Amino acid sequence: MGKRIGKQSFILPSKPRIVSSASFVGRTEGEGPLGKLFDVICSDDTLGLDSWEQAESRMLESAVRLALSKIEKEPRDIDFFMGGDLLSQIISAGFAARELQSPFIGIYGACSTMAESIITTSMLTDAGFSDLAVCGASSHFSSSEREFRYPLEMGTQAPPTAQRTVTGSGAVAIASSGVRLHGLGFSHIRVTGGTIGKVCDYGITDASNMGAAMAPAAASTICANLSDNGIPPEYYDRIITGDLGSFGTEMLYELCYSKGYRIENVHDDCGVMIFAPEQKTVCGGSGCGCCSVVLSSLILPGIENGDYERVLFAATGALLSPLSSLQGESIPSISHAAVIERSEA
């Protein structure tokens, strides 16, 4: 059927629609440059629940419900929820799916989860296996520190390459062309293609330097997308990476340049955009929630409003675990990319 382009990329002939999105973030994120764009900003990052993990799951569930409510739908109306998070055994997504009671496809792509979910859901929608589905991803500063680093009570100082895990959940509803919807969703956004990432590993072993670990994967997937499609970087209004942060972004430019592409004129990084320098998050934001809330609150509305015509959304994940780091393994990473375009129809 000729939907594959090159070795890693594909096109979506029916151009599935992104019909709604929602974002739910913590207080620090709400105080950042994108604060006014988020749907919900919580003042207490436990949401009054017993643990950060429970709060993270509730945030993801809430983002999914909110994205659906904007198009006057409920969880029972969707064909499936596809999502994940950073925690062991993706409990944030699993417990959210228990509450939503929709069919659930759990995925793990670390911070690339949102893009992995969007490209896979879009392929399934293009093929007629879904009329309406929701993609979601979440992370939480406090649950991530517990999972990957040190107890917060230790007050460990962040090294100069560190990024702050975003407390936030984003959700995106994807519909087939034929479905009629009401409400205040998007009318002009379509997923037209994408690129499935390969795992890259440049031997980085410092779990406080995720940007360096993930930059090779971002470069690999972005260059594969450009090469598979035979297009220059400027084909896109913006190429938006997940959360390389300021240090990883510099590496990305070098790596792309070594493959023959200059992307700096069209590139933005969600990890750089979500926090202001005076917020002292060192190299910026990270976590599944980072690019999922920036996509949901800034990029998709920007496409809907005509600020961008064509965006490559390349989220990037580090596939380490606390155990693999203890065992001295390096940090493999992966990036998946979705082509998201404006259409008048």
Added chain:
Amino acid sequence: MGKRIGKQSFILPSKPRIVSSASFVGRTEGEGPLGKLFDVICSDDTLGLDSWEQAESRMLESAVRLALSKIEKEPRDIDFFMGGDLLSQIISAGFAARELQSPFIGIYGACSTMAESIITTSMLTDAGFSDLAVCGASSHFSSSEREFRYPLEMGTQAPPTAQRTVTGSGAVAIASSGVRLHGLGFSHIRVTGGTIGKVCDYGITDASNMGAAMAPAAASTICANLSDNGIPPEYYDRIITGDLGSFGTEMLYELCYSKGYRIENVHDDCGVMIFAPEQKTVCGGSGCGCCSVVLSSLILPGIENGDYERVLFAATGALLSPLSSLQGESIPSISHAAVIERSEA
């Protein structure tokens, strides 16, 4: 396009082919009733590597390579590898994908991973997004005990409801109808449909009683498949669950009966089949690897040889984490199901 049947099920008009499978297991599994059917049985469950986790990843990588070698293919020939495992951040699959260098779609469905992977890959294949892809799932007794329970050195006694996590990796290659293949793969096996599971939670909090936690999910998905398709259990030669074990199997029969279906005459459980009673594994096997190696070594060759005409493969996963159990959460579970049929073509 009418590929959805009911709320959770779907059909695959092009009937993607299962063209090859491979299984790689540990010594205890090799000494069990299915021992002669496995492709590789290792005598040392570290494979000579530094950790059980590294060994598990190597087993999964080896199973993928072996499944491909049977059809004279290599990892570079596939469109993607989709898989997962039980460990935090699915490091077995992630590190295997690093070595394979195929595009990688990481998923997490606990012990339902093999079915989740097969149905998702089959949908993507049916739709033309893949000509040849590999699904894989793995687990390892020793890495799982470390992840979920107690250090092996403690010699903790297993309670009467416990199951033994299978040390094993299974891989299944799925091809579109149009691809021409050589070698000693399967010629008569097709995936014709499936059912996407919902998360069920009956409030079980005992992490040593996975069968009871997962039986409701198996019943939900099996009954959804029968109901969505309007068929009786006898439509299938066998309905094969992942790893409910002997205790969970009894619960499954009760739950299906309460929904109007008697399945015991056509039902088998991989967790019950993989070990013999004299192996003292209490209620049987569990883990992603359990149903993936039983599928790869017993069920698929059985379909190829005409022992079965039509099988519902319903793998079942418990979506707990060590942390969620410590926080007093109950154990949500999910089951996904693939319809696998014999065809002469």
